[in-house]
Amino acid sequence: MLAITRINQIRELVKQNRSVVVSKLADQFAVTEETIRRDLKKLEEEGVLVRVYGGAYSIEGVQNDVDYLLRETILVPEKKRIADRCLPLVNNGDSIYIDCSTTALQLAMSLTSHHLTVVTNSLRVAQVFSDSNDIHLVLIGGSLHNRSMSFLGQNASQALANYFVDKAFVSCRSLSMENGLTDSNEDRATIRRIAIERSSKTYLLLDNTKFGSTSFAHIADISAIDTLITDEKVSDEWRIFLASKNVTLIEG
Template identity: 50%
Template sequence: MLAVTRRNAIKAQLLERKSVTISDLSHHLHVTKETIRRDLRLMEEQGDLIRTHGGAYILDGVQNDIDISIRQVIKAEEKNAIAEKCLRHIQSGDSIFLDMSTTCWFLARQLINHNLTVLTTSLQIATILSSSPNIRLIMIGGVFSPNSMSFQGENTCKTLRNYYVDKAFISCRSLSMENGITDISEDVAAIHHLITQRSNYTYLILDSSKVGPTSFAFTCDIAAIDAVICDQPLPEFWQDYLKKQDIMVF
């Protein structure tokens, strides 16, 4: 296969899936991983994609659903910093909800030794916490999404309605003054909307790149949350806006 043909095939995969892994491309295109790495390096220089450890992705469109294996290495330092901030708001004996976001995945890795009840829709988070004798783990099932390694759909929401928690930690794809909290799919948005009604206190956790845009599916108004935890200080006009709605900013 000619190099230009191979790179066009990579572009087609990115347009369809929004993210790709080196392993998958190597297998699909029948070339070595090193060849794929060279292709991705050149394509990044040409502005076609953004490389990350193990693959690449594009930020294109309001419904851009990036594979979790890619998301786990995007802005990893920022997400870990957010997780450390979240940890300060969790007390022994709390019941908490962790969503399917990779930021909550970072948080879960720091909760192993805590005495908690944890509800989650994330298979990866459940796997991390399943080894802890201190955590009462409740896995919320439903239709499995391989892209996010989590459960979604009506059955997920139906099960979630049986519970109330002290604190919920949810992420989002976008936060906008005009359009509120939005996400990549109706299923994710429905879970997040529901848990804001089932928690005594809801934390919206996100990195600063998500502040401003709008994504595909409406989750809830900003007033539905109680606090925002971000990796860096929000602009002053955002802090003033949230303060007027009695929303804490950390």
């Protein structure tokens, strides 16, 4: 196969699937991973995608749902900083909800020695706590969504609605002043909306890339959260806006 043909096919795969993995592409096209990385670099230079360790993803489109394994490699230091800022907010004895975001996963990794009740729909978060004797873990079941490694759908929503927690730690795909919290997947948006409704306090964990955009499904208005935690200083416009909505800001 000619290189230009392979690159065009990869372009279409990115358009269709929103993200691609280097090892899978190498197997599919029977070439080396280094060849695929060169192809992805060319497509990145054309503005088609963004490369990350192990793959690439498209940042275009309100329904862009990036594969979980790729999201775990994106902005890791920033997500760890956000998780560090969350730690003082968690007290032994709390009941908390942790969502399926990779930022919340970083928080979960820091809480294994706490005495907590943790409710989650995230398979990865459940794995983090599976060996902890100090965590009472409640895993919300439902249909497993492979791209987010989380349980979604009607059964998951109904199960989560049975619980009330002290604090919810959630993220979202996008945040805008006009449209609030939005997500690329409507079932995930529903789960996050229920978590917000069932918590006494809600903390929104958001890295700097998610401000000022809108995704496919509405989760909640910004006034539904209590505190926004981010990795960098926000603009004066955002600071004034959050204050007008009575949202506490913890920033970099």
